[in-house]
Amino acid sequence: MSKSILDSKQSREIQELAEISNHTKRATVLEMEDILYKPFPVLDHGFIRVIDYMGDDAAVVQAARVSYGKGTKKVNEDRGLINYLMRHRHSTPFEMCEVKLHIKLPMFVARQWVRHRTANINEYSARYSILDREFYIPAPQHLASQSNTNHQGREGVIEGDYANKILQILKDDASNAYDHYEYLLNESGEDSRPGLARELARMNLPVNFYTQWYWKIDLHNFMHFLSLRADPHAQYEIKAYADILLEEVLKRWMPITYEAFKNYKVDGVHLSSKAMEVIKKMTKGEKVEMEQSGLGKREWQELIDLLQ
Ligand SMILES: Cc1cc2nc3c(=O)[nH]c(=O)nc-3n(C[C@H](O)[C@H](O)[C@H](O)COP(=O)(O)OP(=O)(O)OC[C@H]3O[C@@H](n4cnc5c(N)ncnc54)[C@H](O)[C@@H]3O)c2cc1C
Numbered sequence: 001m002s003k004s005i006l007d008s009k010q011s012r013e014i015q016e017l018a019e020i021s022n023h024t025k026r027a028t029v030l031e032m033e034d035i036l037y038k039p040f041p042v043l044d045h046g047f048i049r050v051i052d053y054m055g056d057d058a059a060v061v062q063a064a065r066v067s068y069g070k071g072t073k074k075v076n077e078d079r080g081l082i083n084y085l086m087r088h089r090h091s092t093p094f095e096m097c098e099v100k101l102h103i104k105l106p107m108f109v110a111r112q113w114v115r116h117r118t119a120n121i122n123e124y125s126a127r128y129s130i131l132d133r134e135f136y137i138p139a140p141q142h143l144a145s146q147s148n149t150n151h152q153g154r155e156g157v158i159e160g161d162y163a164n165k166i167l168q169i170l171k172d173d174a175s176n177a178y179d180h181y182e183y184l185l186n187e188s189g190e191d192s193r194p195g196l197a198r199e200l201a202r203m204n205l206p207v208n209f210y211t212q213w214y215w216k217i218d219l220h221n222f223m224h225f226l227s228l229r230a231d232p233h234a235q236y237e238i239k240a241y242a243d244i245l246l247e248e249v250l251k252r253w254m255p256i257t258y259e260a261f262k263n264y265k266v267d268g269v270h271l272s273s274k275a276m277e278v279i280k281k282m283t284k285g286e287k288v289e290m291e292q293s294g295l296g297k298r299e300w301q302e303l304i305d306l307l308q
Contacts, residue, residue: 004041005039005041005045005046005047005104006039006047014037014038014039014049017037018036018037018038026054027055027056027058027059028056029053029056029252029253029254031252031253031255032050032053032249032252032253034252035050035248035249035252036050036051036052037049037050037051038050040244040248042104042105042240042241042244043105043106043136043237043240044136044137044139045104045134045135045136045210046103046104046105046106046109046136046210046241047102047103047104048101048102048103048241048244048245048248048249049101049102049103050099050100050101050249051100051101051102051214052099052100053097053098053099053100053253054097054098054099055096055097055098055219056097056253056254057078057082057254057255057256057257058070058071058072058078059096059097060082060085060093060094060096060097060219060254060257061073061078061081061082061093062096063092063093063096064081064085064090064093065081075256078256079256079259079260082256082257082260083260083263083264085260086257086260086261086263086264086265087260087264091220092220094218094219094220094223094257095218095219095220095221096218096219097218097219097254098216098217098218098219099216099217099219099222099249099253100214100215100216101214101215101216101245101249102212102213102214102215103212103213103214103215103241104210104211104212105210105211105212105241106135106136106207106208106209106210106211106237107205107207107208107209107210107211108207108208108237109235109237109238109241110123110211110213111207112229112235112238113215113229113238113241116217116221116224116225116228118217118218118221118224119215119216119217119221119225120215120216120217121213121214121215121216122213122214123211123212123213124211124212124213126198126199126202126211127197127198127199127202128198129198130185130187130198131181131202131205131209131210131211132210133175133178134209134210135174135178135206135208135209135210136208136209136210136237137167137170137171137174137208138167138170138237140157140159140163140167141157142157142236143157143158143163143166143167144156144157144158145158152233153233154236170208173206174206174208174209177204177205177206178205178209180204181201181202181204181205184196184200184201184204185198185201219254219257222245222250223250223257223261223265225242225245226242226245226246226250226261226266227261227265227266229241229242230242230243230245230246230266231266246258246266269306271303272295272299274293274294274295274299275295275299275303277293277294278293278295278303279303279307282307
């Protein structure tokens with residue numbers, strides 16, 4: 001974890017907050033307390049910070065059993081119950097836990113992110129405040145060409161002089177846009193020009209500029225978000241955030257739920273009845289061809305890829 005993505009004032013504020021301890025009767029998770037407020041860097045200027053959380057694995061079990069007390073039994077039994085809930089899509093016990101995060105992300109990533117409607121958001125106001133000169137430039141290994149097979153994806157890294165030229169264009173355009181933003185705002189009062197309202201000046205900035213928000217979501221919808229955005233089909237830039245939320249946050253916060261989620265949702269699969277028929281025939285040693293399977297070309301290929 002690095003703090004270089006924050007300035008010294010921001011680091012000091014976090015440090016001061018981290019030094020405060022509160023006595024509580026509520027469930028706490030030591031692994032989460034360890035990372036509270038600290039930034040996990042993402043992309044070139046982004047981060048994720050855990051601000052608060054409610055509940056733990058035991059809270060899921062407690063809600064599922066509608067218990068008067070802790071509701072937990074032996075760890076094995078609790079694990080079995082959480083696995084059962086996950087396997088059978090019994091979602092409401094997971095909705096009893098929540099997490100609140102501070103996230104800094106490029107605007108084009110934010111635009112994908114807000115499609116997840118089941119969270120609460122409060123975003124940094126560019127009507128009220130001035131955005132920093134911070135824009136996302138892909139690392140060279142992520143500069144890829146348009147995929148020919150997947151219209152919604154990329155393939156093959158672009159290298160050499162052409163890659164350098166693309167990176168230079170991206171940097172120059174963002175820098176020029178920010179120069180104009182500053183000119184329009186005219187914070188220094190140069191030439192006695194009126195500064196353009198912040199709410200208008202910001203429209204000149206491209207979508208690779210960073211924004212930030214507080215994002216609060218319950219555990220069920222958090223996992224739904226992760227199942228879509230930590231998936232290989234998601235765009236690399238939003239996946240970079242989802243991977244950290246999965247492996248650094250969920251894993252610490254809810255180790256048993258994380259295990260079940262990985263097993264049934266992330267690494268598990270959902271199959272159609274036709275795909276199941278194909279598998280049944282194959283396990284009986286029958287040869288099945290795509291043409292007789294009833295599956296379309298894409299679903300057939302996905303099934304074959306899964307079985308390899
Ligand atoms: C790889 C990928 C590609 C995508 N491509 C596109 C694209 O090309 N164009 C595009 O527009 N979007 C695209 N999306 C966004 C996608 O269609 C969803 O809008 C987004 O993933 C949010 O999913 P969600 O609605 O399930 O999540 P949430 O909004 O968090 O909702 C969670 C669940 O709550 C329920 N729910 C929430 N709100 C309602 C409601 N109003 N009515 C009924 N049920 C509700 C649904 O069951 C939903 O699944 C893409 C997403 C991914 C992951």
